Amino acid sequence: MTVIYKQFKHIITEQVEREQAFLAEYKVGQHTIENPYIKLNPYHIAPLTAVVLFATTEEVAGRVTVKGKEAAGDMSFEFPKAKEHVVQVLGLYENYANQVVVELEDGSTTTLTIQTEAASEKVKAPTLINTTPEYLGNNVIFVSPTSPAMTAAYDYKGDVRWYITLNLAFDLKRAKNGRLLVGTNRLVAPPYHTTGLYEIGMIGKIYKEYRLPSGYHHDHFEMEDGNLLILTQDLPTGTVEDMCVLVDRKTGMILKTWDYKKVLPQDMAGSGSQDAHDWFHNNAVWYDKKTNSLTLSGRHQDAVINLDYETGDLNWIIGDPEGWPQEMVDKYFFTPVGDGAFDWQYEQHACVVLPDGDIMMFDNGHFRAKKKENYVPADQNFSRGVRFHINTEDMTIEQVWQYGKERGKDFFSTYISNVEYYGEGHYMVHSGGIGSLDGETCNRPPVSIKEGTGEVVYKSVTLEIKDDEIMYEMQLPANYYRAEKLSLYCQEDVLTFGKGECLGSLGVTEQMMTEVPAEEVKEVPDTYNVRVGEEEDRIILKATFEKGQLVMLILEGEENTYRYFVPTTKRPFLAMCVGTFQESDERAVEFPVSKEGLVGNLTVKLLIDDTQYDTGMSIQCS
Known part of the structure; x- marks a missing residue:
């Protein structure tokens, strides 16, 4: 019987130790x-x-x-x-x-x-780069991966000039203090929900981790006062990606919550990727000061919605009204107008409110219909950046610009991707999830395709358009969630020494209150490949179980015993936005338990089916 136990320092602790070491070296000489x-x-x-x-x-x-x-x-x-x-x-x-x-x-x-040393093979070299140094100037293009690759930044020639070795996920944005805000590399729930956000300097120093009880996904937004809008969920309720919270920048504590279940039906008007667990799939958030409202993209309802910031009430919905209750259509949906072409968006990403109130987004176009009999095959489909002019007085909508439809299936991305607005007529359109399986255009996220199914080819295309002329295009052989144009150097990003902070809370992990009868305690069989990791704020069980096995993690102390149900049946995720956290073995299980609320010297035991096993280890919790 071998149960591997290992302690892990938080990266903030590791970094301050390294910082102290190089500062000590510096002080030795003149x-x-x-x-x-x-x-x-x-x-x-x-x-x-x-x-x-x-x-x-x-x-x-x-x-x-x-x-x-x-x-x-x-x-x-x-x-x-x-x-x-x-x-x-x-x-x-x-x-x-x-x-x-x-x-x-x-x-x-x-x-x-x-x-410098050679970069990892996960730092992908562009297969095409077309721009000028005059256009890109001192900027580089950052991309954050969803397939096996690394977060990296490329210059005008396609040379990588910066990359991060951590498995960082989702959007990457520069805060007002010059640092980057990006999802952490610490998983709280499959397939990609992480503990929260890192605030990280360009030199690689992590100054803060903002932790949330049910984790972070997809997107965040820095408010004028520095507080953060962060997309999350309440995992114990059984649904995901359907909440937004306002987080205090100084403490990390949650100040305000928006729960979309209060304003939207969960069982109708779904996209082709919807299920009851992931009914809305919120992948973007934008705050508009002029209207004091939140604009949110819900991939699995083919809908961009707008909520009143103060009350959380629904203001309007952009999307195909088919399948929605008529009373909602009459009150919240727009009617297309204008003489130009018009297409509704489907499974969209990256909603942006422009200075004049127009709404811009990336229209993935996945399925491009509300009914199965009308679904458009991938090889006949398209994705695009699109701009809509909306009139909230008469509830009309007009398509005023698009790019991508003309490129057809070669620009088609079933998932991820984004747009950026730089000024009138000046946009980025990033189709980050292009893929093919055995030469055929993918009609599902390429990262969701199991190994051995066939030859999967990943591709992303990032381009910038100014006055209808393509000024920049980069193609990479991987899928990337979003792209951002930023300068590497920023005057506000000052390197300061000292230990960073872990803010906010992971909360108390939900317990299983029922004690399950079991046979006498035995040693854990090697076949389960049990590993227990202890982080500064979590205990993590990793093991290999067959689908559907009953597993419980038991932390037994003299005064308290804590029991946790460990899921062994994985959901068939229809929206695998980030595949970099996936295990190659489908039997692999990772289950974290927050240390918050745990007290005493706790013996680690496992209940597997009807037998209880002793791992032979204990963990001290304050």
Whole structure:
């Protein structure tokens, strides 16, 4: 009998230890601009970054430049006046002897050589890149993966200039403080619900983790006051992806909740991917200050909805009205007008409210109908970015722009994807979930196709259009949830030393209150491949069970015993938006238990079918 037990430090703890180590190294010598201290990948998750430390006798400002492989590839960043200089170096090339020039305003200068290693094979090279350095300027295109790949940023030539080795999921957005907000790599429930959000500096330092009791998925939005709208759910209720919460930026605590079950029917007007568990599938949130409202995309009702921010009441719905109750159609739906072409959107993503009130989104077009007999086959279908003008007084809607329909099945993405608005006539359209199975266009998310089924080819196409001209196009051999155009350097993203914070709460994991009779305690058979991981705030059971086995995790103490039902029958997820958390073995089970509410020295036991097993280990909880 072998039960593997391992303790895991939170990445915030690991990073502060590494930070203390390199700062101690720096203090050993006298480091000037001629002899600076250099630490490549200082926080161990961003291999194409470095920090350069040195001191000057006078306060002086300066500039750092990572030299490009050609002049257009130079990336520069100014750093402020100081005597103790902490210079972030971003935009290094992988597998390259990078030349980095540090210049001070007093004329002092030095050129450093920073050799990087080759990137992981999960950092995909573009199969097509078409733009100019003049157009992209100092920006790079970030993509976050849903198939086996890494979150990465590409320059005008398609060279990767930044990537993260953590399995980070869903949208990646820059906050007002210059840092990135992105989903964590810690799973709370399959197939991709994670603990919450990381706030991470471009150098790879995680400053905060915002944790939620039922986890995070898909999208988030920074409010004017810094508080965060985060998409979540209440897992014990049995449904997912149907709630939004407002989270206090300083404490991580939930301030306000919107539950869509209060305003929408759950058993009608579904898309072809809907089931009772994932009836709405909220994949985007946008706050509009002018109307004080939330706009939300519900993939599994083919609907973009708008809620009053204060009351949560339903204001309107954009979508095909077929299948909805007539009283809702009369009150909340729009009537198409105008002389131009018009198509409703289906299983859409990434709703955006534009300055003039227009609504822009990515229309995936999956099935492109409400009834099965009218479903459009993938090889005859299309996806697109689309802009609608809505009039909420007379409840009319007009399609005023689209791009993608003309590219047909080659641009068709059953899932994920996004649009961005840069100004009138200037947009990004990212079709991130293109795929084929044995040469045939996929009519389901490619990441949901099991190994051995056939040859799956992944593809994403990211393009930018200005005044109807394509100014940028990148194609990658992977699926990516969203794309964002950002600069690597941001003046507000200042590297500060010290330990980051875990904010918010994972809540108390729901217990099974019934004690199940079992035979005497035995040793755990090796066939179950049981592993127990202890994180700073969670206990995680990993094991291999046959479908439908009855499994209970028991934490037994002198005064308290905690029992948890461990699901062994996986749901057939119809909307596998992120496949990077999937186990190759369908029998693999991962079950986390929050330490909140646990007290005492707890012996770890397992009930499997009608037998109770002792793992031989105990965990101390305060």
